[in-house]
Amino acid sequence: MQPDHPTRVPVAGLAIPAAASRAFPPDRAEALARLAAVDPAAYARTRNHLRGAVTRLSPYLTHGLVSVPEALAAVGPNAGKLAQELAWREFFQLVHELEGARILRDRFGPQPRLAPNAGPRRLPAALVAARTGIDAVDAAVRALVDEGYVHNHARMWLASVACHLAGADWRAGAAWFQHHLLDGDLASNALSWQWVAGSGSSKPYLADQANLNRFADTRQRGTFLDRPREALLDGPVPDALRETVDLDLPTVLPDLPAPDPDPTRPLLAYHPWGLDPTWRADDDAERWLLLEPSFFARHPWSRARLAWVLAAAKAVPGLQVGVADARDALAPRASAAAAGRAAPLVHRAHPAVAHWPGPSDPTPTAFRHRWTAAAAPRSFSAFWSRVAPRS
Numbered sequence: 001m002q003p004d005h006p007t008r009v010p011v012a013g014l015a016i017p018a019a020a021s022r023a024f025p026p027d028r029a030e031a032l033a034r035l036a037a038v039d040p041a042a043y044a045r046t047r048n049h050l051r052g053a054v055t056r057l058s059p060y061l062t063h064g065l066v067s068v069p070e071a072l073a074a075v076g077p078n079a080g081k082l083a084q085e086l087a088w089r090e091f092f093q094l095v096h097e098l099e100g101a102r103i104l105r106d107r108f109g110p111q112p113r114l115a116p117n118a119g120p121r122r123l124p125a126a127l128v129a130a131r132t133g134i135d136a137v138d139a140a141v142r143a144l145v146d147e148g149y150v151h152n153h154a155r156m157w158l159a160s161v162a163c164h165l166a167g168a169d170w171r172a173g174a175a176w177f178q179h180h181l182l183d184g185d186l187a188s189n190a191l192s193w194q195w196v197a198g199s200g201s202s203k204p205y206l207a208d209q210a211n212l213n214r215f216a217d218t219r220q221r222g223t224f225l226d227r228p229r230e231a232l233l234d235g236p237v238p239d240a241l242r243e244t245v246d247l248d249l250p251t252v253l254p255d256l257p258a259p260d261p262d263p264t265r266p267l268l269a270y271h272p273w274g275l276d277p278t279w280r281a282d283d284d285a286e287r288w289l290l291l292e293p294s295f296f297a298r299h300p301w302s303r304a305r306l307a308w309v310l311a312a313a314k315a316v317p318g319l320q321v322g323v324a325d326a327r328d329a330l331a332p333r334a335s336a337a338a339a340g341r342a343a344p345l346v347h348r349a350h351p352a353v354a355h356w357p358g359p360s361d362p363t364p365t366a367f368r369h370r371w372t373a374a375a376a377p378r379s380f381s382a383f384w385s386r387v388a389p390r391s
C-alpha cells in the first residue's frame with residue numbers, strides 16, 4: 001500500500017484539543033501527581049471497571065516522561081497487580097526489541113476470522129463513526145477521538161467487535177488506535193490487537209453485552225452483542241457492522257527544517273518515546289528532538305497527538321525540534337563522531353528507534369533486564385515467571 005505522506009503545518013497550528021489537554025496535561029509533574037495518588041489495593045479491585053481506579057499514566061509512560069521503575073518506586077513495595085500490568089508494558093517492549101518489525105505482522109499466526117473484504121485500513125463504518133448502537137462501544141470511540149485515551153477493557157471491546165463480530169483485519173484497528181491514542185505504542189498496540197483478534201489462540205477473547213453492561217454500568221438489551229457468548233459468532237456479520245470504510249488517517253508534521261547541530265558540542269538525540277527531562281540533565285550538550293517523516297508515513301498520528309508530544313517536549317530544557325530521517329540527520333554525525341571529527345552523540349534506546357546510528361543509553365527497566373535469553377518470550381506468563389520479584 002502507498003504510504004500517506006505527512007503534510008507540513010506551522011507549529012503554531014498544532015493545538016491539543018481541550019478535552020485531551022484537560023484529561024492529560026502534557027507534563028511530568030502531572031505524571032508524578034498521578035503516581036502519588038495511586039491506591040494499589042483499589043487498583044487491583046476495580047481496574048476492570050470503566051470507573052475503576054486505573055492510573056491513566058499511559059501517555060506519560062509511552063513518551064518516556066516517567067519510567068516503569070520510577071512508577072514502581074513511587075507506588076512502593078505493595079504495587080501488586082499494578083506491578084504485573086506495568087510488566088506487560090515491558091514484556092511488549094522486549095518482544096519489539098528482539099523481534100523488530102515482525103510484531104507488526106502476524107506474530108502469533110494468522111487471524112482466525114477475516115471477512116472477505118477485510119484490509120489493513122478497512123473497518124466497519126458504524127464503528128469508526130461511533131454509531132454501532134452499543135453505548136459502551138460508541139462512548140469508547142468518542143473517547144478515543146476526543147481524549148486520545150480508552151480504558152483497557154473498552155479497548156478489548158472495540159477490538160473484539162472489530163475483529164470477531166465484523167471480521168476486520170487487526171492491522172486496521174491497530175492503525176486507527178495508533179493514530180488517535182496519546183499513549184499509542186507500536187508494541188503494546190499491535191500485540192494487544194493480535195491477542196484480542198485471537199491469532200495463535202484456541203480461545204480468543206470475545207465480549208458480550210452482559211460483560212459490557214457489568215463493567216460499563218450500562219443496561220442495554222437486544223443489541224447484536226446480547227446473545228450467549230458461545231453463540232455470538234454464529235450467523236453472518238451483524239447488519240450494523242456490514243458496511244465498511246477505508247480509514248482516513250491524515251498525518252501532519254511541523255513545518256520545521258532538519259536539525260542543524262553544532263559539531264563541536266556533544267549532541268543528545270531525542271525521539272518521541274524518550275522525553276524524560278531528567279535524562280543527562282546536567283550534560284552540557286545540544287538537545288534535538290528528531291521527528292522522522294518515514295515513521296509518520298507508516299504510522300500516521302493525529303494532530304492532537306503530535307501537538308501533545310510537542311507540548312510535552314517543552315519540559316526538556318533547551319530541546320530543539322527538527323524534521324528529518326535519522327539516516328540523513330544522524331548517520332553523518334555518528335560517522336564523524338566515531339572518527340573523532342565531531343563531538344559525540346547519544347540517544348536513549350527504544351525499539352522504535354533501533355535503526356538510529358551511534359551509541360545509546362539503556363532505557364530504565366524494572367523487569368526486562370532480568371530476561372537474559374536471546375529469543376523473546378513466547379507469552380507473558382513465560383516472561384513473568386522469569387522476571388517477577390521473588391518474595
Ligand SMILES: Cc1cc2nc3c(=O)[nH]c(=O)nc-3n(C[C@H](O)[C@H](O)[C@H](O)COP(=O)(O)OP(=O)(O)OC[C@H]3O[C@@H](n4cnc5c(N)ncnc54)[C@H](O)[C@@H]3O)c2cc1C
Nearest residue numbers: 054055056057058085088089152155183184185188189192
Ligand atoms: C487493543 C489494545 C490496544 C492497546 N494499545 C496500547 C497502546 O498503544 N499503548 C499502551 O500503552 N497500551 C496499550 N494497551 C494496553 C492498555 O490498554 C493500556 O496500557 C492502558 O489501558 C492504559 O491506561 P492506564 O494508564 O490507565 O492503565 P493502568 O491499568 O493504570 O496501568 C498502568 C500502566 O501499566 C501498563 N499497562 C497496563 N495494562 C497493560 C497492558 N494490557 N498492556 C501493556 N501495558 C499495560 C501501561 O503502561 C499503563 O499505563 C492496549 C490494549 C489493548 C487491548
